[in-house]
Amino acid sequence: MLTSIKTNKLQFESQKIGMMYFRVAIVLFGAQLLMGLIAAIQFMYPGFLFELFDFSVARMVHINALVVWMLYAMIGSVYYMIPDETGREVVAPGLAKLAFWVLTAAVAVVVLVYIFIQVGPGKESTIWLINEGREYLEAPRWADIGIVVVVLVFYFNVFATYLKGEKTGIMTVMVANLFALAGLYLCGMFFTDNISIDQYWWWWVIHLWVEATWEVFVGTLAAYALIKILGAKREIVEMWLWIEVLMLFGSGILGLGHHYFWIGTPEYWWEIGALFSALEPVPLVAMFVHVLYDWGKEQGEVQAEGGAHAVNNTPAMAWVATNAFGNFLGAGIWGFFHTLPQVNIYTHGTQFTSAHGHLAFFGAYATILIGMMYLGIQGAYGIKKMYMTKLSKWAIFMIVFGLLGMTVALTIAGYEQVLVERAELGGTWEAYFTAQNLPWYIQAQGWRLAMGVVTFIGFVLLVADLLTIGPKEAAEEQGVATTGQAAAA
C-alpha cells in the first residue's frame, strides 16, 4: 500500500534541505512558464491584459523567475550532493533552513510587489523598494542585500563542510567555482548613471554566470550524476571535469567580449570577443562527448557481463543526456551562429537572440537540474533502481519538443527581422515595426505560442510524475522484495 511506504529515507539533514529547495524551484518554474505564455499571447494580441498585467511585467517576472528557480535548484543540488561527496552532514543545518525560509519569504514579497506596483516614477527609492531595473536581476536593493546574506550562509555551510569532510575533486571544483559565482553577483549591484558602464558590469554577472561559472557548475553536477547513475569511475569523470574547467574558463571569460560590440566599449573588444567566444563551443563538445562516452562505455561493460540494466535512474539519465545535447545545441550552436561581430551587427537584439536564450537556458540548465530532482526523489524514497514511467516519458518528450519548436519558430522570426528590418530597410525605427507586421514574423509568433502550450502541458506532466514516481516505484520494489522473501521462505 502506498501509505505504508516510508517517504523519507534520506539520512542527512543536508539532503532534506536540498529537497526543500527543489520543491520551491519547481513551483517557480511553473510560474515562469505561465508568465511566458502571457507574454507570448501579448505578442499576438497586444491588448491582452493591457493595463492589468502588462507585457513589461510578464516578461520581467518570466526571466527573473527563471534565474531564481535555477538558483534554487542549484543550491538544492549542492545540499543534496554534499553528504555523498564529503561523507558528512553539513555543518549548520539549522542555519541553512533559516536561510531557506528567509529567502523564500523575500522572493514572495518581491513578486507581489512586481504584480501590485507595475508602473510609476523611477526614483532613488524605486531602486531600493521596487525594482533595480537590470534585466534578469531586477530584485530591489533590499532583496539584493538579503540575497547576499543568504548566499553567505550557504557558502559558509558548503565551505566549512568541505574543510571538515573528504575532499573529492568534484567538491574542490564546486567550492572554488561557487566562490566565483557568488562573487560575480556583486557586480550587478551598484548603479551608475552611465548606461555603458552599467551594462559593462551587468554583463559580468550575466555572461560570466551562464558561460563560465554556471557551465562549470553543470560540469560538477554531470560528474556527480554520472557516478550516481552509472557508477562511472571517479578518476575518469574527475579527469574530464578538470579538462572542462580549464577550457570553459579559457574561452568563457574573454568570450565576454561578444556583449561589448555595440555598447560603447573600445573597439578592440570586436577581436577579443570574436576569437574567444568562437572557441566557446569547444568545451561544450567536450561535455557532450564526456556524458555519451561514459554512458556508452558503461552499457558496453554491462552487456559484456550478461546485460543487466546498468542505469539505475533512467529518468535522471534521460535528462542528463538531454543536457549534453541541449547545452551543445542551444549554447554551442545557436550561440556560435551570432557571436561574430560581422553577423551580430545584423542579429543583435532580434528574435534570434531570444531563440538562443531559450534553447541555451533550457538545454544547459533546466535539463540537468530536473535530472537532479529525479536523483533526489530516488534517494528520498530509497529506490534502488528507478525507471521512467509513462508520465516521465511524455513529460520529457513534450517539454523538449515544445522548446525545440519555440526555438525554430523564434529563429524564423529572427531571420525575417535580419533580412527585412536590418538588411533591406536599414534597421530604422520604422523598419522595426514593418518587419514585425509581416506574415513570416506573425506566423512564427503563433507557432511559438502553440509550442509554448505544448511545453506547458509537458511541465504539468512532469510535476505529476515528480509527485507520484517515488511512492509508486518504492511500493513496487518493496512488493517484489516481500514476494521474494515469501518465495524464499
Ligand code: HEM
Ligand atoms: C548555457 C549557456 C548560455 C546561455 C544560458 C546563454 C543565454 C543568452 C541570453 C539569455 C542572451 C540574451 C541576453 C539579453 O537579454 O540581452 C544571450 C546573448 C548572446 N549569447 Fe548566449 N548564452 C549561452 C552561451 C553562449 C555561447 C556559448 C555563445 C557563443 C558561442 C553565446 C553567444 C551569445 C551572443 C553573441 C549574444 C548576444 C546576442 C545579441 O547581440 O543580441 N551564448 N545569451
Ligand code: HEM
Ligand atoms: C511556455 C513556454 C514559454 C513561453 C511561451 C515563453 C515566452 C517568452 C516571451 C514572450 C519572452 C519575451 C521575448 C521578447 O521580449 O522578445 C521570453 C523571454 C525569455 N524566455 Fe521564455 N518562454 C517560455 C519558456 C521559457 C523557458 C523554458 C526558458 C528557459 C529555460 C525561457 C527563457 C527565456 C529567456 C532567457 C528570455 C529572454 C530572452 C531574450 O531577452 O533574448 N523561456 N519568453
Ligand SMILES: [Fe+2]
Ligand atoms: Fe555571452
